[in-house]
Amino acid sequence: MIDLHNVSKTYSNGAIGLNSTNIRIEKGEFVFITGNSGSGKSTLLKLLLKEIEPSHGKIVINNKDVTKLSRRQIPYLRRDIGIVFQDFRLLPNKTVYENVAFAMQIVGASGREIRKNVPITLGLVGLARKARCYPDELSGGEQQRTALARAIVNNSPILIADEPTGNLDPATSWEIMNCLQDINKRGVTVVMATHEREIVNALKKRVIEITDGSVTRDMHEGGYDDEMEYSQIFV
Amino acid sequence: MMKWNTLKYLFKEGIVGLWKNRVMALASAGTIVLCLLILGMSYSIGTNIEYILKQIEIKFGITTYVKEDVSEERILALRSQIGSLPYVTKVDYISKEDALKAFSEGSKDDSIFNDFLKDNPLPASFEISVSGVEYQSQVVSELSKMPELEVKYLKNETNMFIKINQTISYISLVIISCLIIVGLLLMINTIKLTVYIRRKEINIMKYIGATDWFIRLPFLIEGLVIGLIGALVSILVIVLSYNWLSGVFTTNLMGMLNGLTLKDPSDIISALIPVCMGIGVSIGLIGSGMAMHKHLKV
Numbered sequence: 156m157i158d159l160h161n162v163s164k165t166y167s168n169g170a171i172g173l174n175s176t177n178i179r180i181e182k183g184e185f186v187f188i189t190g191n192s193g194s195g196k197s198t199l200l201k202l203l204l205k206e207i208e209p210s211h212g213k214i215v216i217n218n219k220d221v222t223k224l225s226r227r228q229i230p231y232l233r234r235d236i237g238i239v240f241q242d243f244r245l246l247p248n249k250t251v252y253e254n255v256a257f258a259m260q261i262v263g264a265s266g267r268e269i270r271k272n273v274p275i276t277l278g279l280v281g282l283a284r285k286a287r288c289y290p291d292e293l294s295g296g297e298q299q300r301t302a303l304a305r306a307i308v309n310n311s312p313i314l315i316a317d318e319p320t321g322n323l324d325p326a327t328s329w330e331i332m333n334c335l336q337d338i339n340k341r342g343v344t345v346v347m348a349t350h351e352r353e354i355v356n357a358l359k360k361r362v363i364e365i366t367d368g369s370v371t372r373d374m375h376e377g378g379y380d381d382e383m384e385y386s387q388i389f390v
Numbered sequence: 391m392m393k394w395n396t397l398k399y400l401f402k403e404g405i406v407g408l409w410k411n412r413v414m415a416l417a418s419a420g421t422i423v424l425c426l427l428i429l430g431m432s433y434s435i436g437t438n439i440e441y442i443l444k445q446i447e448i449k450f451g452i453t454t455y456v457k458e459d460v461s462e463e464r465i466l467a468l469r470s471q472i473g474s475l476p477y478v479t480k481v482d483y484i485s486k487e488d489a490l491k492a493f494s495e496g497s498k499d500d501s502i503f504n505d506f507l508k509d510n511p512l513p514a515s516f517e518i519s520v521s522g523v524e525y526q527s528q529v530v531s532e533l534s535k536m537p538e539l540e541v542k543y544l545k546n547e548t549n550m551f552i553k554i555n556q557t558i559s560y561i562s563l564v565i566i567s568c569l570i571i572v573g574l575l576l577m578i579n580t581i582k583l584t585v586y587i588r589r590k591e592i593n594i595m596k597y598i599g600a601t602d603w604f605i606r607l608p609f610l611i612e613g614l615v616i617g618l619i620g621a622l623v624s625i626l627v628i629v630l631s632y633n634w635l636s637g638v639f640t641t642n643l644m645g646m647l648n649g650l651t652l653k654d655p656s657d658i659i660s661a662l663i664p665v666c667m668g669i670g671v672s673i674g675l676i677g678s679g680m681a682m683h684k685h686l687k688v
Contacts (some may be wrong), residue, residue: 227601230599230600230601230604231599233596233597233599234598234599238598244597245594246591248591257598258599260396260399261595261598261599261600261601261604262599263393264395265395305598
């Protein structure tokens, strides 16, 4: 589903984002990407979204060689990847319903499909009653759930979450994590960058740790701080 | 190709965006209105000066003096001969007596006048109007072929008027082109500001897989509508104020204008409507297109 072959990224100022990285994520997996700030987590996510180009290596997503896509094809790549950010990034002048419907408008869905799918998706994330609210009328957790609904409404096979709980209190964070797990159970591959030790430790999912641009740990059912010697490395 | 659904949605988005950013939209439309108003004003002034000059040109005409001892019959023949020359629109015969009468009206007390009454030295003449000042020399050369006539024509003066006329057209052309450029720059700036205010929105759109055209179209529609509103408002203002001003001119300044008239409002308006529409719409579209350019690179 997601395949990085020997991917390196060196920024124009000489800083190394990623260093000869090999990662393979299968369909339906739930993967935590952990690491300190500046370790290369963001570089990895940006590469997956083709926001930046790798200096070396090949990235394949959904059998498409991302590195070979032209600028015009980028929107279509991004439609296969739902994305959630730490700061939610909802359109402030649109209601919850419109924010979610908007993602369907982009892919050219018909009015009928939109009217059918948006309420179902809002139901999935528990926001059916908030459809008419504007983002500033919602709590942080509700805003993030709106963003989640937007990310999955087009049935994208991949969901990338960039510290989705970073701005939320622990209880709300768990709500979001439960949502993410539900989404994963429906077959969506979830890649989540995070700093939250407790969440990673509790969920026992695959953990890929990045340090200074290199994968230093990759283990199934891992915790946040497991020692290398206990790890199984999947490359 | 974009689906009809999507187009409909984007059109709606454009209109909604316009309403949500109505203050900025009003500012942009106001800029266009101002630009087109100045353009309309300079066009109206320019064409009217040209129009009045044309009338003066025609009034200038050509005066030919009839030599002494030409018979009445010959004068009549000359008159129809001159009238049939190309570009001649009007021929008036002023007899020696008419000339004296016209002369005497201005100088009743003069003692010379009494001498004139006994022996009239003023020649009879033809006042010839030509359809355009540019044809004068041609008509004059035809007239010089007639031995009974002595042609007087204001070569220097007519040339001067041709020059003034040309200079005015050049100057207004330069002013109008400058205004179009200024209008375009202002439009780019205002839409850029709208785009800047909404840059986060554009960024989000790019992340969820919107194509460039999907993002661009509502802004273009916004620009188009702003341009249209600007054009319509300016046309309305020009129509109303021109009608009013030409009314004021013709009723109050009739005497001063000495029979000269201003161009008919419908002439000015029918020329300005397509120009204002065209400029307004293209400023809106080009401006928003150029303003968008930078923010699409995410």
